[in-house]
Amino acid sequence: MRFSIVFLFGSILYVNGNGTKRPVCEVIQVDPDNNSDMLLPLAIITDMDSKSKNSHSWYSTMKYGALAFSQNRTSSFIHWLGSVNITSNLNFNQKSMEMSDLKIYRNRLLSVDDKIGVVYWLRNGTAIPWVIASTGDGTSSTPFKGEWMTIRNDELYLGSSGHEVVTSSGEYINDDEMFIRVISPNGAMRTEDWTARFVKLRRSVGIHFPGYMIHEAVHWSDVHKKWFFLPRYSSKAPFDAASAYETGANILLSSSDCFCDTKVVHIGKSEPHRGFSAFQFIPGTRDEIIVALKTSEVPADPAKPFENKQFATWITIFRIDGTVILEDVSLDEGIKYEGIEFANVFQCL
Numbered sequence: 001m002r003f004s005i006v007f008l009f010g011s012i013l014y015v016n017g018n019g020t021k022r023p024v025c026e027v028i029q030v031d032p033d034n035n036s037d038m039l040l041p042l043a044i045i046t047d048m049d050s051k052s053k054n055s056h057s058w059y060s061t062m063k064y065g066a067l068a069f070s071q072n073r074t075s076s077f078i079h080w081l082g083s084v085n086i087t088s089n090l091n092f093n094q095k096s097m098e099m100s101d102l103k104i105y106r107n108r109l110l111s112v113d114d115k116i117g118v119v120y121w122l123r124n125g126t127a128i129p130w131v132i133a134s135t136g137d138g139t140s141s142t143p144f145k146g147e148w149m150t151i152r153n154d155e156l157y158l159g160s161s162g163h164e165v166v167t168s169s170g171e172y173i174n175d176d177e178m179f180i181r182v183i184s185p186n187g188a189m190r191t192e193d194w195t196a197r198f199v200k201l202r203r204s205v206g207i208h209f210p211g212y213m214i215h216e217a218v219h220w221s222d223v224h225k226k227w228f229f230l231p232r233y234s235s236k237a238p239f240d241a242a243s244a245y246e247t248g249a250n251i252l253l254s255s256s257d258c259f260c261d262t263k264v265v266h267i268g269k270s271e272p273h274r275g276f277s278a279f280q281f282i283p284g285t286r287d288e289i290i291v292a293l294k295t296s297e298v299p300a301d302p303a304k305p306f307e308n309k310q311f312a313t314w315i316t317i318f319r320i321d322g323t324v325i326l327e328d329v330s331l332d333e334g335i336k337y338e339g340i341e342f343a344n345v346f347q348c349l
């Protein structure tokens with residue numbers, strides 16, 4: 001049990017009942033006026049879809065390392081140190097641990113599963129269910145497709161793909177994935193309908209239904225007082241499962257709360273198989289520099305778009321004005337990572 005907080009070597013520790021000290025999982029803070037070299041702890045998490053199952057349980061792998069930044073913030077590299085599996089038995093229709101984001105909130109490292117709508121607290125190799133959400137306005141038995149998490153006013157915003165739910169050939173079903181959840185520190189949840197916001201956002205780049213823009217990477221910036229979106233897919237043509245994997249986006253959209261002043265910036269060259277799956281602002285950069293993950297899922301046979309998908313992930317660093325600092329670096333062959341956070345796993349897990 002926690003009963004006191006002490007400061008030691010710059011990290012917060014708590015002393016539990018029997019006197020053992022354990023560091024607390026902290027949001028990484030860097031003084032933006034300190035222009036020395038930076039070394040920041042970084043972690044990413046997998047969503048291996050149906051491949052998350054391992055005989056009797058499900059697992060997701062967290063890979064951890066450090067992001068190094070030169071004094072002048074123009075060169076950077078990432079050094080990976082190791083990985084750890086997080087396992088769980090909780091499942092929905094034999095699906096589980098399809099993690100799609102990572103976020104430290106109130107000294108806890110959280111992740112969200114995009115198949116079962118559970119926000120977990122990751123700790124000591126296990127995933128502790130914290131809140132569970134259903135899709136849409138909360139009147140359906142379908143789980144929430146949780147794709148992104150961000151913090152605003154000390155509340156956790158949990159968002160979905162932000163486009164109309166359609167059939168594999170593009171026929172409209174409903175607007176459920178345009179609703180989001182806002183979760184308070186004690187786990188209470190409210191629903192917000194973001195349909196008008198997502199529609200206005202994509203309109204700023206000339207996309208109207210049945211065209212689509214699909215989101216997995218969204219953050220609120222307290223510095224800029226704006227929402228930032230790095231879409232995974234975008235297309236002016238109607239959705240078609242057989243070709244959606246070729247509509248990867250390379251744009252950064254930012255907008256204030258009115259969604260009436262959206263700014264669009266192109267990031268790097270267009271690679272239609274790649275789209276953004278997650279990002280974070282790099283601490284100490286006044287939300288000017290982003291580290292992001294891009295993924296691709298290319299079916300071995302385009303005639304069977306849901307089968308035998310080949311996964312790949314890249315990591316990239318760029319300024320919000322579009323200047324690329326680190327070009328796409330490919331990560332482990334065949335692995336899809338969908339969450340990234342500046343977190344010290346030795347303190348958080």
Ligand SMILES: *[C@@H]1O[C@H](CO)[C@@H](O)[C@H](O)[C@H]1NC(C)=O
Binds near residue numbers: 018020
């Ligand atoms: C103290 O607590 C830690 C973690 O809760 C545990 O690993 C350890 O065995 C405990 N030690 C004693 C002496 O009870």
Ligand SMILES: *[C@@H]1O[C@H](CO)[C@@H](O)[C@H](O)[C@H]1NC(C)=O
Binds near residue numbers: 036038
């Ligand atoms: C700047 O950052 C470096 C590395 O993190 C640290 O050693 C140094 O003490 C910091 N300087 C100031 C003035 O905070």
Ligand SMILES: *[C@@H]1O[C@H](CO)[C@@H](O)[C@H](O)[C@H]1NC(C)=O
Binds near residue numbers: 072074075
């Ligand atoms: C920035 O720092 C890196 C590493 O120290 C160096 O290689 C690079 O030339 C510097 N760039 C500029 C524009 O000063």
Ligand SMILES: *[C@@H]1O[C@H](CO)[C@@H](O)[C@H](O)[C@H]1NC(C)=O
Binds near residue numbers: 054083085
């Ligand atoms: C995670 O589990 C998988 C499947 O059992 C295994 O192949 C992999 O080596 C494990 N990774 C770690 C870091 O333990």
Ligand SMILES: *[C@@H]1O[C@H](CO)[C@@H](O)[C@H](O)[C@H]1NC(C)=O
Binds near residue numbers: 124125
């Ligand atoms: C961590 O997990 C191990 C087994 O996986 C268990 O023995 C240990 O008690 C756990 N520690 C804490 C602090 O929960």
